[in-house]
Amino acid sequence: MLEDDRKREVYAFLSEGRPLEYTKLIAVAVLIMVTAFFVAIEFSIVKVRRSRIDQYVAKEIKGAKAAKHVITHLDEYLSACQLGITVTALGLGWLGEPTVQTLLHPLFLKLGLHESLTHFLSLVIAFLLVTYLNVVIGELAPKSFAIQKAESITLMFAKPMIWFYKIMFPFIWVLNQSARLITGMFGLKPASETELAYTEEELRVLLAESYKSGEIKKSELKYMNNIFTFDKRMAKEIMVPRNEMVSLPIDDESVESLQEIIKQTKYTRYPVVKEDKDHVIGVMNIKEVLFSLLSERFSFTKEQLDPFIQPVIHVIETIPIYQLLIKMQKERTHMAILIDEYGGTSGLVTVEDIVEEIVGEIRDEFDADEIPHIRELDKNHYMLNAKVLVSQVNDLLGTDLSDEEVDTIGGWFLTQDIDAAPESVIEYDGYAFKVKDIDSHHILFIEVKKAE
Structure with missing residues (x-):
């Protein structure tokens, strides 16, 4: 009976009207929600990407202009968020714990607990409860939500944030100037002036x-x-080397020989040489010749081929390919002749060679028999074209072959074995490099596999 009476007293106490305490509880809940608002805004304006907001401004999305204004004045609005969070934290400290303690204290007394124990328990529980609610609901949850929904929150709450900033401008200005004075002593710039570029x-x-x-x-x-x-690659790394260049010797060969070269190789453009490949006088586009033949404007004779020889640009072989591409676009040419430091021809580069550095190998209907430069025969077993760069081989195999003196794997092999012959083998960094095809001293293919 005594236990039942005790329960009825507690229920009666809880059902008593305590309008002031309940009003304070509502105020505590509001303060926690306001804290959540400022925390969400703070994390979202830091997390959101400016490029995305610029896209929304271009599309005239609602709230985009306000969001743009906020993220371009990051220092000011971060200070506004911090001011809002601090004020609500002070409000919770002033109102939250005493209110909850006031509600809990009579409850513990009704339960028959000692006065000192009642005061201690109500104080501790009130502190833990308010702290828990503020941290979880006011900070952690809105922080996670803001990180995942940064764009939506920024667009939605940018305008209210601007209003808050205008109302509290004097306080925010003082806080900002004080913070800038301190950070300026360490050589730091305001957040809004910091470059947001990526490496x-x-x-x-x-x-x-x-x-x-x-x-x-x-x-x-x-x-x-x-x-x-x-932009790190040089023209000589992608060139067609001199000994592989197919040219039209305009002075010594017969017309039939020129026609046979064109028929066998099926290229669109040919460098035209006089005497030898060190004297490239121009480039000939076979399409132009073909169109003239079809229109029966001339017959295929050496004398009538002269007007079809167009100027060709000569550049040093170490020119970066991005500069060469710009030059070729400016000169409106598809071929460039590379020269070495002594003025001799070292090779040629076409626009296709440059574009392939971005999009990969390009093959047309005449490239059906073209062999890929890197062929995987088995695990840790490859067949490499000797023109493959040493850096590419290092990336492929995880080796540390030196590329200071030469660019290609064929050149590297010759630096290790000047008397290289078919089936010559060099073991290096756990791999066996074997010459599979060689033309005089020009290595064509190298087989690479894990050394036993």
Whole structure:
């Protein structure tokens, strides 16, 4: 009976009207929600990408202009958020714990607990309860939500944030100036003046993450990575070397010989040489010749071929390929002759060679028999064209072949064995490099496999 009476007293106490305490509880809940608002805004404006907001502004999305204003004045609005969070925290400290303690204290007394124990328990429980609610509901939950929905929150709450900033401007200005004075002593700039540019490595990481999440395709990732290495490559690394150049010797050969060269090789453009390949006088586009033949404007004689010889540009072989591409676009030519430091011809580069550095190998109907430069025969077993760059081989095999003196794997092999012959083998970094095809001293193919 005594236990039942005790329960009835407690229920009666809880059902008593305590309008002031309940009003304070509502105020505590409001303060926690306001804290959540400022925390969400703070994390969202830091997390959101400016490029996305610029896209929304261009599309005239509602709230985009306000969001643009907020993220371009990051220092001011971060200070506004911090002011809002601090004020609500002070309000919770002043109102939250005493209110909850006031409600709990009579409850513990009704339960028959000692006065000192009642005071201690009500104080501790009130502190823990208010702290828990503020941390979870006011900070952690809105922080996680803001990180995942940064764009939506920024667009939705940018205008209210601007109003709050205008109302509290004097306080925020004082806080900002004080903070800038302190950070300026350490040589730091305001957040709104900090460059938000990404390094090449950061962009690579972002692209890799975008590929993993399905935002971009594998081919797009490959193209972008190729572009990053594009400006580091030199023309001599992608050229057709001198000994592989197919040219039209306009002075010594008969017309039938020229026709046979064109028939066998089926290229569109040919460098035209006089005497030898060190004297390239121009380039001939066979399409122009063909169109003239079809229109019966001339017959295929050496004398009438002269007007079809167009000027060709000569550049040093160490020119970066991005500069060469710009020059070729400016000169409106598809072929460039590379010269070495002594003025001799070292090779040629076409626009197709440059484009292939970005998009990969391009094959037309006449490239059916073309062999890939890197062929995987088995695990850790490859057949390499001798023109493959040493850096590419290092990336493929994880080796550390030196490329200081030479660019290609064929050149590297010759530096290790000047008397290289078919089936010559060099073991290096756990791999066996074997010459599979050689023309005089010109290595054509090298077989690479894991050394036993």
